[in-house]
Every structure is written in C-alpha cells, then in structure tokens.
Amino acid sequence: MVEHRPWNDIIAYAILTLGVFIVAFPVYVAVIASTHDAATVVGGRMPLSPGGHALENYYRAVFLGGSRTAPEPVGRLLLNSFITAMGIAVGKICISILSAYAVVYFRFPFRKTAFWIIFVTLMLPVEVRIYPTYKVVADLRMLDTYAGLILPLIASATGTLLFRQFFMTVPDELLEASRIDGAGPFRFFWDTLLPLSVTTISALFVIQFIYGWNQYLWPLLITTQDSMQTIVIGIRKMLVTTDELAEWQLAMATAVLAMLPPVAVVVFMQRLFVRGLVETEK
Amino acid sequence: MANVVLRDVRKTYAGGFEAIKGIDFEVGDGQFCVLVGPSGCGKSTLLRMVAGLETITSGDIDIGGRIVNQIEPADRDIAMVFQNYALYPHMTVYNNMAYGLRNRRMPEAEIDTRVQEAARILELGTMLDRKPKQLSGGQRQRVAMGRAIVRQPKVFLFDEPLSNLDAKLRIAMRVEIRKLQRRLQTTSIYVTHDQLEAMTLADILVVMNGGRVEQIGNPLDIYQKPATTFVASFIGAPPMNLMPLRSDEIRAQFASDSRAASEAGILGIRPEDFVISSETIAGGIALDLTVEAIERVGAETFIYGTRQNEIQGVAANPGELPPGEVIVRIPGAVAPAIGERIKAVAPRENLHLFSADGRKRIDL
Numbered sequence: 171m172v173e174h175r176p177w178n179d180i181i182a183y184a185i186l187t188l189g190v191f192i193v194a195f196p197v198y199v200a201v202i203a204s205t206h207d208a209a210t211v212v213g214g215r216m217p218l219s220p221g222g223h224a225l226e227n228y229y230r231a232v233f234l235g236g237s238r239t240a241p242e243p244v245g246r247l248l249l250n251s252f253i254t255a256m257g258i259a260v261g262k263i264c265i266s267i268l269s270a271y272a273v274v275y276f277r278f279p280f281r282k283t284a285f286w287i288i289f290v291t292l293m294l295p296v297e298v299r300i301y302p303t304y305k306v307v308a309d310l311r312m313l314d315t316y317a318g319l320i321l322p323l324i325a326s327a328t329g330t331l332l333f334r335q336f337f338m339t340v341p342d343e344l345l346e347a348s349r350i351d352g353a354g355p356f357r358f359f360w361d362t363l364l365p366l367s368v369t370t371i372s373a374l375f376v377i378q379f380i381y382g383w384n385q386y387l388w389p390l391l392i393t394t395q396d397s398m399q400t401i402v403i404g405i406r407k408m409l410v411t412t413d414e415l416a417e418w419q420l421a422m423a424t425a426v427l428a429m430l431p432p433v434a435v436v437v438f439m440q441r442l443f444v445r446g447l448v449e450t451e452k
Numbered sequence: 453m454a455n456v457v458l459r460d461v462r463k464t465y466a467g468g469f470e471a472i473k474g475i476d477f478e479v480g481d482g483q484f485c486v487l488v489g490p491s492g493c494g495k496s497t498l499l500r501m502v503a504g505l506e507t508i509t510s511g512d513i514d515i516g517g518r519i520v521n522q523i524e525p526a527d528r529d530i531a532m533v534f535q536n537y538a539l540y541p542h543m544t545v546y547n548n549m550a551y552g553l554r555n556r557r558m559p560e561a562e563i564d565t566r567v568q569e570a571a572r573i574l575e576l577g578t579m580l581d582r583k584p585k586q587l588s589g590g591q592r593q594r595v596a597m598g599r600a601i602v603r604q605p606k607v608f609l610f611d612e613p614l615s616n617l618d619a620k621l622r623i624a625m626r627v628e629i630r631k632l633q634r635r636l637q638t639t640s641i642y643v644t645h646d647q648l649e650a651m652t653l654a655d656i657l658v659v660m661n662g663g664r665v666e667q668i669g670n671p672l673d674i675y676q677k678p679a680t681t682f683v684a685s686f687i688g689a690p691p692m693n694l695m696p697l698r699s700d701e702i703r704a705q706f707a708s709d710s711r712a713a714s715e716a717g718i719l720g721i722r723p724e725d726f727v728i729s730s731e732t733i734a735g736g737i738a739l740d741l742t743v744e745a746i747e748r749v750g751a752e753t754f755i756y757g758t759r760q761n762e763i764q765g766v767a768a769n770p771g772e773l774p775p776g777e778v779i780v781r782i783p784g785a786v787a788p789a790i791g792e793r794i795k796a797v798a799p800r801e802n803l804h805l806f807s808a809d810g811r812k813r814i815d816l
Binding site for chain 1: 503504505524525526527530531532534535536537538539540541542551552555556599
C-alpha cells in the first residue's frame with residue numbers, strides 16, 4: 171500500500187522540520203537569552219546568536235539568586251523541586267502498586283467498592299479538591315514543609331489502574347506456582363510481581379516525575395517561605411515585579427535549568443523503559 | 453512416598469455450580485493415576501483441590517495418612533507441573549528450580565546438589581543460566597518438571613503438562629515422564645483430555661464426566677470392559693460403534709439370560725474388533741455395509757460404511773457417528789473401493805451390551 175515517491179518524502183520531511191522548528195525555537199531563544207546581559211535582553215531586539223554573559227548569568231542564578239525579585243538561589247529551588255518530584259513519583263508508585271496488589275489479589279469485603287472509589291477519584295484533580303486539601307494540610311501544620319508539598323499529591327488513581335491492568339495480565343499459574351513453592355503473599359509480591367513490574371514502574375516514574383516537577387498551583391498555595399519554593403514558582407516570581415525591570419536573562423537561565431532534570435529523566439528512563447518492553451515476556 | 457485417598461470429595465462454587473459431585477478413589481504408593489475426561493468434566497478442578505489451590509466443599513483428601521483439607525499448598529508436600537509451565541520469567545532456570553527450596557530455608561549446598569541432580573536427569577545442564585524465554589517449549593516443560601523433582605515431594609501433580617507441545621514432542625515427553633516416574637517411584641496424579649496419553653501413562657485410570665467418576669481401573673480393563681457408553685466412546689480412537697437394539701426378541705439373541713435381555717438397549721463394537729469376511733461367525737454379528745469413505749494411515753485403514761439394511765436388528769446409531777454409520781478398522785493399506793459392499797463380522801466375545809440409557813454395562 172505504501173508507495174515510494176520522492177515527493178512524499180520531501181513533503182513529509184518539510185512538515186516534520188517545520189514542526190521541530192516551531193517547538194524548538196522558544197527553547198532556543200531561552201538558551202540564547204540566558205547568555206546575554208540584562209540590557210541586551212530588554213533592549214527590544216533579541217539577538218539570535220549567543221552572547222558572552224553565560225557563565226556570569228548561570229553563576230548568579232544558581233548560587234546567588236537574583237535581585238530582590240528572586241531572593242533565593244536557583245540551586246535551592248532545584249533541590250526543592252527535585253525532592254518534591256521524587257517524593258511524588260516514588261510515593262505514587264509505592265501507594266498505587268500496593269493498592270493495585272490488594273485490589274487484584276486479595277478477596278476482602280467491599281473490594282469492588284474500594285476499587286470504584288479509587289476509580290472515581292480520577293475525576294477529582296488537585297484543583298477541584300484544593301480548598302479541603304489546603305485546610306487539612308494547614309491543620310496538620312504541614313505548610314512550608316516537604317511533606318506538605320508531597321503527601322497530598324501522592325494518591326494516584328492513574329497509577330493504581332495502570333498496575334491493576336498489568337497485574338491482571340500476569341497468569342494466575344504464577345501465583346499458584348508461588349504458593350506451591352511456599353511463597354506467602356509478601357514473598358510473591360517481592361520475588362515475582364515486583365521484578366515483572368519494572369517496565370510499568372519506570373513508565374509510571376517518568377510520567378509522575380514530570381507531573382510532580384511541573385506542579386504549580388499547589389506549591390504556590392502552601393509555600394510562603396522563599397526557601398521552600400519550587401523552581402516553577404521561582405521562575406514565576408522572577409517575572410512578576412512591581413517597581414523594577416525583571417531580570418530576563420536570569421529568568422531564562424533558570425528556565426533552562428528547570429528543563430534539565432525532566433529531560434534527563436526522560437532520556438535515562440526511556441532507555442530502561444524500552445528495554446523493559448522488548449524483554450518482557452509473560 | 454505416600455498414597456492419596458479421596459473420600460466423597462465435593463466442590464460447589466459460590467454461584468451454586470456443582471463442579472465435583474462426590475468422588476472416591478485411592479492412588480496407591482508410587483502409582484501413576486491419570487484423570488481423563490472431556491473439557492469441563494472437573495478433572496482439573498479435582499487436581500487443584502488435591503494441590504490445595506481450590507477449597508474443598510465437603511469430603512476428605514488424604515495424602516500419606518494426613519487429611520490435608522485445611523493445609524496450605526506449600527505444606528502438603530506436593531509438586532505441580534502446570535499446563536503453561538508457570539515458570540518465573542525473570543529468574544534463570546537454576547533459580548526457577550531453587551526458588552521453592554530457598555523458601556524452605558534449605559542450605560545452599562543442598563539446593564545446589566538437588567538442582568544439579570535434576571538438571572542432569574533432565575539434560576538441562578547447559579541451560580541453567582538461561583531465562584525461560586530463551587528456551588524451547590520442550591525445554592521449558594523439562595524445567596517445570598525439574599522444579600517439581602527438586603522438591604522430592606510425596607506426590608507429583610500434572611495438569612495437562614503436554615498440551616502446549618507439538619505432536620512429536622508430546623510423545624517423546626510422554627515416554628520421558630513415564631520413565632522418570634518409574635525411576636523416582638513418586639505417587640503421581642496426571643490430568644489429561646487425551647485418551648492416548650491416559651492409556652499409555654496410567655497405572656490407574658479414572659474416567660470422569662460431568663463432575664462424576666464414570667469408571668476407575670486398569671487402562672486395559674477399562675478398554676476391554678467399559679462400564680458405560682460414555683467410557684466406551686471416550687476411550688479408544690476411533691470411538692466404539694454404538695447401536696440401539698430394536699426389539700425384545702433380538703435382545704434375547706445377544707443377552708445370555710432373560711434378565712439381561714430385558715435390560716439391554718445398546719450394542720457396542722470397537723472398530724478394531726471387526727473382520728471383513730464373507731462368512732458369518734456363529735453367535736456373533738454381521739453387518740452389510742456400503743463403503744462411504746476410506747482413511748489410510750499406513751499401518752492401518754479406517755473404513756466408514758453405512759448399513760444397507762437393519763440386519764440382525766441393529767437400527768439407528770445414538771453415538772457420535774451419523775445414524776447408520778459404522779467405522780471398521782483393518783490392518784494394512786489394502787481396502788475395499790468406495791461404494792463397494794462389504795460384510796463386517798465380529799465374534800460374540802467382542803460385543804458390548806449396555807442398558808438403554810447407557811449407564812450400565814450388561815455382561816454377555
């Protein structure tokens with residue numbers, strides 16, 4: 171069915187190149203802007219070639235922090251974001267793999283109900299339940315803490331569903347063979363189910379790390395101290411200024427830095443993810 | 453080493469479906485018992501109840517003098533080989549075999565001895581470091597066997613272990629399983645729907661149908677004296693020819709006394725018991741057939757014929773064959789032509805008589 175015509179290739183590549191250009195250009199501008207001094211960036215004529223202030227800008231962003239508008243060094247913000255995103259991703263995986271294990275492999279009263287309640291929470295994203303969640307976190311004195319940033323975002327219906335679907339494809343005979351081999355529920359989970367789930371875990375990790383990293387509304391609400399802010403909030407604060415010019419070159423340097431960890435996670439985990447997909451045989 | 457005794461074992465599922473309707477039998481120490489029956493007859497359920505993977509609704513299962521109804525599978529001293537092998541995909545062959553022993557806290561040295569011994573018996577020595585997906589079907593089957601052997605259990609349980617293999621490998625593995633079981637002298641229960649596997653492997657054959665036992669016994673006894681028409685048509689391939697008898701007078705011709713004569717309703721003749729001959733045998737049966745189809749398989753030939761008329765009172769056929777069709781099995785490849793008229797005769801001692809509902813055998 172597929173005919174090979176040179177024109178098709180040319181058109182296809184032209185469209186793809188255009189797409190790449192549209193997506194990549196803003197990123198390129200951000201990288202370029204982070205290498206110029208403040209005057210050049212706000213001058214109205216954005217150069218498209220790198221300037222000579224890269225080291226200075228990144229050094230200021232990472233270690234000193236901006237001026238009054240961004241008092242906390244980006245290094246600290248990156249650390250906060252990393253802890254939060256890791257906490258959310260790892261927490262979500264732990265919670266959802268265990269709840270999926272319970273729902274799939276154990277017979278207990280109201281099992282179906284439990285599953286449906288988890289399922290229904292899919293329709294309640296953070297934004298919808300933000301007021302009660304804030305109230306609970308505030309009453310537990312978890313404002314401006316990592317626990318406050320992480321715990322409310324850990325519960326995950328998506329993860330539970332994903333693991334449930336995977337567990338249902340694992341043949342029952344494996345469980346039965348384990349039972350005959352003398353493995354109890356915990357050993358079966360640890361020795362058999364967990365190694366088989368590596369693929370699913372890495373997929374979920376990639377998704378949830380980026381989800382955690384990109385959180386905006388929740389950290390904005392519950393962090394008041396500058397030292398507890400995440401980098402996404404930090405960028406925002408650099409740009410909203412009242413009485414002086416935003417330091418765009420620092421904001422852009424921060425944005426570039428903020429992009430790196432999620433990119434690293436995708437690049438590194440994707441390899442594991444694909445390898446897992448190719449090797450897995452159930 | 454142990455015997456296995458089932459006493460009035462029943463299984464009713466939560467929905468009220470009665471899968472096992474009261475089964476009693478005993479497998480002696482070191483014997484090879486085969487449960488055979490069509491799909492859905494409850495044979496796998498019964499095996500899983502012995503393994504402890506299904507609960508028992510009522511009755512007792514006794515392994516080596518200990519009632520195991522409430523005992524966990526791991527503590528019943530059994531090992532099971534599954535139809536799809538159920539190897540742990542992420543573990544090497546070695547670890548697949550060693551896993552159950554490690555869970556029992558057996559010393560590593562002892563585990564190593566047992567695994568190496570099993571690998572030697574099953575010729576898996578070069579594959580111990582491979583993962584299951586790098587093995588062929590037959591090799592995976594052997595690993596599954598190895599996992600059972602290293603446990604040195606009282607009882608081996610096999611759940612249709614050969615049905616995922618191709619025909620040639622199945623025969624080879626069948627012989628291997630039998631040899632292995634003879635050598636280890638371990639009591640075994642084996643589930644299959646293949647009557648050939650059942651006949652060749654069993655010391656005791658249990659023919660099941662609809663959650664009940666149809667007949668228990670030595671395979672040859674069952675073949676020679678099937679207790680019901682179900683057993684008669686299930687054991688033996690091609691199946692026994694079954695024909696209802698028409699009237700009391702003709703029943704009297706076959707049955708030895710008047711009581712049997714009044715009960716008899718169905719006549720059975722195995723295809724291999726016919727001889728093609730122009731002469732009738734005194735006291736036997738003779739059928740005039742028109743040859744409809746011929747199947748030559750080399751060593752033997754199957755003739756599918758229809759009866760021309762209702763000779764000797766034999767009327768329509770209730771079995772699996774179309775009414776009036778009779779299979780005759782003759783040795784060699786020389787067969788009559790299609791459309792030819794032949795006479796198939798069988799001596800009286802090869803005839804089987806059953807009651808009209810097929811539930812009872814009547815001895816001639």
